[in-house]
Amino acid sequence: MTVHDSPGPIAPYASAARPLDGVRVIDLTTRLGAYTGRLFADLGADVVRVEPPGGLPERAVPPLTEDGTSLTFAFTEAGKRSVVLDLADPGRANQLERLLAGAQVLLTSEGPAGLRGRGLHPDDVTRRHPGLIHVSVSPFGLTGPWADRPASDLTLLAAGGLLALAGDPDLPPVRAWGEQSSLIAGVHAATAALIALLALEDGGHGQIVDVSAQEAVAHSLENAVQYVDLEGIVRTRAGAGPAEAGTGLFACADGWIYLVGGLGGLPLAWDALTEWLQAGGLKEAARLREPRWQQRAWRRSASGVRTFRTLFERFAAPRTKRELYEGGQRRGISIAPVATPEDLLTSPQLTERAFFRQVAVGDATLPFPGSPYRFGGLDVAPGDAPAPGAHTRAVLDALPGTTTPTPARPKE
Structure with a gap:
């Protein structure tokens, strides 16, 4: 996989091993934006996940494998490379800047105040690195009165309107399992970032991609908008029972x-x-x-x-x-x-298309969902889930100007 010393033209599609081969992404996200990096990794980008000493707290989120590896974290991190940096250490912070200098995309997932406090507000980052695409996935976007409000998956589903459609009509709303707002925002962010990459390839200039998770959820309200438009009906919770015979x-x-x-x-x-x-x-x-x-x-x-x-x-x-x-x-x-999970794993259709791929997760090898798209002649699939800091030395040693000390020769 190509590692760029500085932002520049992206490798032409025809010569790439995978669609995004030659693109480097620096991933500083929490759970909110982690799926965006996973989608880029599937497409062949070199996604460098920066973690604090000891690893990200998301590594401990259940369900866990027998050796204590988080399955949800492994899912979002499959195919990425893990680098441990203590960003509170000025020397390590400088290494992050050098990583950004050689990347095309930066992923973050905090509000503007949190980013500014770390010197990572998109306005500042893109001023220092004009060839960088900064994809900022945050709960409510970078502007507006709610920009710095904290949020959870539950509050984002509620704020985006999807919670109002979930559950029985005579009971309180029901939150879907998992971090659905993170997955919805991740897909929207990845789509926007790919468009920004086309602009980077064409003009050589980076840009800020501001993704609001609330707006991404509001953009995903099933057919509620069509009901208002075509039938003049505001959809509410329908519950599990059918609304119509048949x-x-x-x-x-x-x-x-x-x-x-x-x-x-x-x-x-x-x-x-x-x-x-x-x-x-x-x-x-x-x-x-x-x-x-x-x-x-x-x-x-x-x-x-x-x-x-x-x-x-x-x-x-x-x-x-x-x-x-x-x-x-x-x-x-x-x-x-x-279909149950067991049905999917034994589906003749999914088996024929090799949808499930074997991914190393801690001490185990497990079947993971692959990509729902194919490119002729290219293998697009998730890679293994990295251990914390597994690629720190390889990534940092490849930075421009880095010299690895030569071991002293033993005395004869």
């Missing part, structure tokens, strides 16, 4: 399937769905041909939802997810199995 989660022999058979003003799959149930021996399915099932108001009634569920789950009870999926797909019915 649509929702249904139990089967080995788990659950999700069916979309009755959604919309005209249920296009209704006839095919009815024929499928009847052909499977469910004579009572003939009731679904009654004219009232073409009326959206009936399909949305509690009686309509309950009646359909009783019929369909009677049909689905002896059948597996795979049988239902394949049978529905053959008839043009929108249906999908609710």
Whole structure:
């Protein structure tokens, strides 16, 4: 992997081993921005994760492997190189500046006051390094009255509006598992950073990329905006139950399937769905041909939802997810199995495409999700998760002007 001594032209795509080969990224993020660096590492960038002595506190976040390695941290750090620097030490801080001088991208994830206190505010960094792209991922962005407010995943989901859509309508909102706001912000930041890299390659000038996690969450509100635009309805929490007969989660022999058979003003799959149930021996399915099932108001009634569920789950009870999926797909019915982690690991489709990759995590080797995209002739996949400081000497010794003392020759 190429290490640039100073910011300059990025290696042409055609000659790169991977799309971002030759790009160096300095990662100073917390959990909020760590996924951005992981996405860059997958694409071949040399992502240097700078950690304090003893390693980042995120390394201790459960769930843990048997040797105490955080699985969530390993996921966001796969493919990066770890360098331990005590930035409170002026000498080490100078080494960070030298790292920045040879990089194309800097990733941070604090508010403006926190960054300024460390001499890392984007205005200051890009003044010292005009060829650097500073991607600042922060809870609320670099400006505005909330710029320096602390935030957690819960408060960011709430501030961005996504929490209002999660859970049952008669109960408080439910936060999704994991750091979902971090993943959402990370994807947005990586997309913006790639655009900035194109500008750097074209004009040789860096820039500040200001990413607000709140705004990234607000940009990811499922179809809530379309509901307002097309139907004049403000979406609220719908809960786990279906809002309309023919649509929702249904139990089967080995788990659950999700069916979309009755959604919309005209249920296009209704006839095919009815024929499928009847052909499977469910004579009572003939009731679904009654004219009232073409009326959206009936399909949305509690009686309509309950009646359909009783019929369909009677049909689905002896059948597996795979049988239902394949049978529905053959008839043009929108249906999908609710896959468990075990289902994914044994999926013939994902296996054929080598989606899961073996990644070294502490003392273990575990299957990790790979990248959901492919480049012809290039291998795009996560690398191993580094131990704290595993690459400190290799990275620092490669800095311009660094000389490694020659060992004294033994006396003869």
